Amino acid sequence: MDKIRAFSSTLIPMLIANVDTDQIIPAQFVSSRTTEEFAHALFRNRRDRDPEFILDQPAMQGRSIILAGPNFGCGSSREAAPWALVAGGIRAVISTGFGDIFNNNSLKNGLLPIVVSETEHERLRSVAAADPDVEVTVDLPGNTLSVPAHGITIELRIDPFYRHLLISGMDELDYLLSHVAEIEQYEAGDAIHPTTRAKLAGR
Amino acid sequence: MSAPTTDEAYRRTLYGKIWDRHVVLQEPGLPAILYADVHLVHEGTFLQAFELLRERNLNVRRHPLTVSTTDHFVPSRRDLRFQDPATMPYVVKSLMDTAEEFGMTLYGPNDRRQGIVHVIGPELGLTQPGMVLVCADSHTSTHGAMGTLAFGIGTTEIAHTVATQTLLQRRQKTMRVTVDGRLAPGVFSKDVALALMAEYGTAFGRGHVIEFAGPAVRAMSIEARMSLCNMSIEMGSRSGLVAPDEVTFDYLHGREFAPAGEDWDRAVEYWSALPSEPDAVFDTELAIDASTVAPMITYGTSPGMAVGIDGTVPDPADLADEEAAALTTALEYMGLRPGTRLAGKKVDTVFIGSCTNSRIEDLRAAATVLRGRSVAAGTALKIVPGSQEVKRMAEAEGLAEVFVQAGAQWGEPSCSLCVAVNGDVGGSGEYIASTSNRNFQSRQGPGARTLLMSPMTAAATAVQGSVADPRPFVTSA
Numbered sequence: 001m002d003k004i005r006a007f008s009s010t011l012i013p014m015l016i017a018n019v020d021t022d023q024i025i026p027a028q029f030v031s032s033r034t035t036e037e038f039a040h041a042l043f044r045n046r047r048d049r050d051p052e053f054i055l056d057q058p059a060m061q062g063r064s065i066i067l068a069g070p071n072f073g074c075g076s077s078r079e080a081a082p083w084a085l086v087a088g089g090i091r092a093v094i095s096t097g098f099g100d101i102f103n104n105n106s107l108k109n110g111l112l113p114i115v116v117s118e119t120e121h122e123r124l125r126s127v128a129a130a131d132p133d134v135e136v137t138v139d140l141p142g143n144t145l146s147v148p149a150h151g152i153t154i155e156l157r158i159d160p161f162y163r164h165l166l167i168s169g170m171d172e173l174d175y176l177l178s179h180v181a182e183i184e185q186y187e188a189g190d191a192i193h194p195t196t197r198a199k200l201a202g203r
Numbered sequence: 204m205s206a207p208t209t210d211e212a213y214r215r216t217l218y219g220k221i222w223d224r225h226v227v228l229q230e231p232g233l234p235a236i237l238y239a240d241v242h243l244v245h246e247g248t249f250l251q252a253f254e255l256l257r258e259r260n261l262n263v264r265r266h267p268l269t270v271s272t273t274d275h276f277v278p279s280r281r282d283l284r285f286q287d288p289a290t291m292p293y294v295v296k297s298l299m300d301t302a303e304e305f306g307m308t309l310y311g312p313n314d315r316r317q318g319i320v321h322v323i324g325p326e327l328g329l330t331q332p333g334m335v336l337v338c339a340d341s342h343t344s345t346h347g348a349m350g351t352l353a354f355g356i357g358t359t360e361i362a363h364t365v366a367t368q369t370l371l372q373r374r375q376k377t378m379r380v381t382v383d384g385r386l387a388p389g390v391f392s393k394d395v396a397l398a399l400m401a402e403y404g405t406a407f408g409r410g411h412v413i414e415f416a417g418p419a420v421r422a423m424s425i426e427a428r429m430s431l432c433n434m435s436i437e438m439g440s441r442s443g444l445v446a447p448d449e450v451t452f453d454y455l456h457g458r459e460f461a462p463a464g465e466d467w468d469r470a471v472e473y474w475s476a477l478p479s480e481p482d483a484v485f486d487t488e489l490a491i492d493a494s495t496v497a498p499m500i501t502y503g504t505s506p507g508m509a510v511g512i513d514g515t516v517p518d519p520a521d522l523a524d525e526e527a528a529a530l531t532t533a534l535e536y537m538g539l540r541p542g543t544r545l546a547g548k549k550v551d552t553v554f555i556g557s558c559t560n561s562r563i564e565d566l567r568a569a570a571t572v573l574r575g576r577s578v579a580a581g582t583a584l585k586i587v588p589g590s591q592e593v594k595r596m597a598e599a600e601g602l603a604e605v606f607v608q609a610g611a612q613w614g615e616p617s618c619s620l621c622v623a624v625n626g627d628v629g630g631s632g633e634y635i636a637s638t639s640n641r642n643f644q645s646r647q648g649p650g651a652r653t654l655l656m657s658p659m660t661a662a663a664t665a666v667q668g669s670v671a672d673p674r675p676f677v678t679s680a
Contacts, residue, residue: 015524015525015528016525016528016529016532017505017525017526017528017529018405018406018505018507018529020505020641020643022641022643022644022645022646023643023644023645026645026649027247027275027622027623027624027646028623028624030247030248031250031293031294045644045645045649045650046644046645048649049645049649049650069525069528069529070406070525071405071406071409071439074405074406074437074439075341075436075437075641075643076340076341076641077248077339077340077341077343077355077356077357078247078248078357078358079248079251079339079357079358079359080358097406097409099409099439100409100410100439100440100441101341101355101356101357101436101441104356104357104360105357105358105359108357108359108360109359159234159373160232161232161233161234161371172359172363172371173255173259173362173363173366173367175371176236176363176366176367176369176370176371177366177367179227179228179236180367182227182228182236183227183236183238183367183368183369186227186238187238187368191224191225192224192238193224193240193331193333193334193473194462194466194469194470194473195240195331195334195462195466195470196240196268196334198462198466199267199268200265200267200268202267203466
């Protein structure tokens with residue numbers, strides 16, 4: 001995966017609660033193959049039903065940070081949700097909280113789920129409302145989200161392990177594979193579930 | 204939110220006991236490497252994971268712990284089900300090829316063990332108390348009813364689990380939801396789940412593993428507990444749990460992959476030590492009184508947008524910003540006005556099925572209403588059993604005949620109209636009374652409008668042709 005550095009964008013306000021992963025990518029598109037297909041699938045049903053949908057508004061083109069309502073990415077575990085967002089040019093989503101599985105899936109795909117407090121969220125909302133073209137900077141190595149024009153700096157609360165992986169471009173699977181010896185030890189040890197022990201012994 | 208409990212406190216909970224026994228390695232500051240006893244795979248999410256495995260030249264590490272089936276995309280229509288596999292949907296065919304390539308166990312479209320992945324796990328005895336079970340499907344929480352730490356994962360984590368039988372996880376916080384009192388006749392665990400979300404919203408479980416406890420949960424069958432744990436993901440929690448007890452052991456005994464003989468005795472001893480200690484402390488505690496729960500109906504596009512059958516659609520004007528915006532959008536989508544009474548609302552289709560409510564007890568509850576009655580004119584009823592085994596039982600008990608005589612369509616085991624990717628799809632603007640788990644926009648088809656409810660409420664609704672209270676059917680039965 002590409003290493004993530006600092007990036008800046010104006011905000012896409014999507015201030016609605018509980019945007020679920022079925023909305024982000026409808027189930028019939030989860031087996032899309034190419035970046036173009038995933039980008040097309042992004043919020044497809046919403047866009048087909050509403051020509052005014054936020055992502056299709058001319059002013060929103062080229063923007064890469066969504067300012068979302070609470071509980072963004074709830075629902076289905078489909079990793080296709082971050083795939084579609086990334087394919088659609090989104091690099092970060094800001095919310096007061098994310099669906100747990102979406103949060104994990106995003107971190108594996110270079111999409112930053114940025115959790116802010118209610119107060120910080122309110123501040124960002126009012127800034128975005130008053131100054132829709134204001135630039136927001138996400139600096140992962142520096143661990144901050146900032147709106148320089150308004151003197152706002154918010155510390156990121158991204159899991160430090162995943163932050164390290166994203167900055168270094170490292171992969172979780174490499175980490176797991178480097179510990180095969182411990183896994184073997186666990187499988188041969190006392191803690192393993194009795195049924196699992198029996199299955200591994202061929203019973 | 205309260206501060207996390209101490210290490211000592213979480214160790215006395217069911218979750219803590221399972222967690223501790225599955226940590227392969229915990230390096231300071233890093234997520235734990237957690238061992239998975241069972242990995243279930245389905246055709247809906249597996250594709251890119253196995254591409255990654257091929258790229259990295261990795262194979263299935265533990266074949267006996269890895270089981271796949273087809274449920275999301277396989278047709279429920281009998282005439283389409285027994286076709287040449289080559290004409291099956293691409294992902295179904297591809298899973299069949301992949302299973303062969305990797306030597307992975309597969310219960311294919313017409314295997315006698317096939318079914319919705321969260322129905323067959325417990326049914327086959329694969330899901331056992333004290334295990335860690337993962338599957339790339341958010342409703343993996345269902346298996347928690349067995350006292351199993353079960354949670355949904357992403358596609359990348361499929362690759363991790365296949366290759367190493369482990370995955371990286373941070374320990375979650377603990378929550379106990381106590382369900383006091385007892386459920387009234389005609390009210391089910393599905394109603395409890397919807398009532399909890401109506402009260403506390405759809406994010407209250409975030410970052411937590413929920414243990415459902417209390418007398419009403421103890422009184423529930425395993426299948427009822429499954430419907431409750433199934434919906435814990437809708438409450439924001441990846442895992443729901445119920446402590447294993449005699450009900451659990453009775454359910455498991457004699458199942459195909461359950462331990463037998465001496466292994467059974469050893470397993471029961473292991474399982475019996477798992478429940479949370481009486482003095483266990485949880486990070487968060489919530490309670491609900493089961494006796495106050497009515498049959499629940501959703502009116503919006505989030506499962507927390509639910510009211511009792513006698514209730515009315517709320518007014519966005521009474522809510523704060525984003526919630527008001529969400530409700531306004533939802534009601535516009537649903538074609539409902541604030542103040543509307545839900546009982547009597549005309550529906551086009553009724554769907555009884557999905558990993559939430561497609562088990563034999565769900566079908567029995569529906570049959571008590573449908574026996575000797577007919578589906579209302581202008582309403583279609585589709586009943587899709589959760590597995591081949593459920594289908595066989597329903598046919599042997601005469602339930603399938605009750606359904607067909609009432610005018611229902613009787614389908615082949617699949618996720619069907621819950622996720623609408625197998626050819627079963629709702630039309631735009633159509634109202635669907637559904638026993639599934641999600642009323643999200645366009646979930647059951649672009650523009651389709653979902654009303655979530657229990658199987659008995661759905662059956663009553665099919666008979667009346669409009670949202671109906673199931674309780675009169677109980678007393679007259």
